[in-house]
Amino acid sequence: MKLDRSISAVFLATAFAVLAGCASLPSPEVMESETASFQLPKLPESGKAIVYVVRPSGVxxxxxxxxxVDDQEAASEMGYTRSSQYIYFNVKPGTHKIYSKAENWADTEISAKPGDIIYIQQEPSMGVIMARNSVSKIDEVQGKYQVKQLQLGTVLKAEK
Incomplete structure (x- = not known):
């Protein structure tokens, strides 16, 4: 019984430490005001959309x-992120699948129109051997805020 309480206490302390280490985002109004004069590093090329993939977590x-982009073949790799990084690349108008590979494959589908700026966020989680990931689209305010806060990752190709 005493051992169970000790294990529970350690678990709660660990969970608290992990949660305390996760930074929460400011309100949309604060993010908007902090990025009002911020110019993105790259804008979409003529007739294309640009995708920013952000990885704000340090986990x-x-x-x-x-x-x-579009498949899991080596020729389709656009780049990679590590913690607190982002990458960007242009895509032709249409529907595309964005894949993210860590211990697992995660994906999300986007619909791109010329001039669009699309933001995708990678979220790490604990894996069996190394970090796992999930991806999701985020809105423009949060996406622009994240790009402003993060460092550029490794862009292998700027266009698909």
């Missing part, structure tokens, strides 16, 4: 999260 920081 699993040494593990690369490779980003692919």
């Amino acid at each position: 699993g920081g040494l593990v690369r999260f490779n980003v692919f």
Whole structure:
């Protein structure tokens, strides 16, 4: 019984430490005011959309999260992120699947129109051998705020 309480206490302390280490985002109004004069590093090329993939979390920081467009082939890799990084690349108008590879494959579908700026966020989680990931679209205010806060990752190709 005493051992169970000790394990529970350690678990709660660990959970609290992990949660305390996660930074929460400011309100949308604060993010908007902090990015009002911020110019994105790259804008979409003529007739294309640009995708920014952000990875704001420090969890699993040494593990690369490779980003692919439309399939999981080496030729489709656009670049990769580590913790607190972003990458960007242009895509032709249409529907595309964005893949992120860590211990697992995660994906999300986007619909791109000329001039669009699309933001995708990678979220790490604990894996069996290394970090796992999930991806989701985020709104413009949060996306622009994240790009402003993060460092550029490794862009292998700026266009698909």
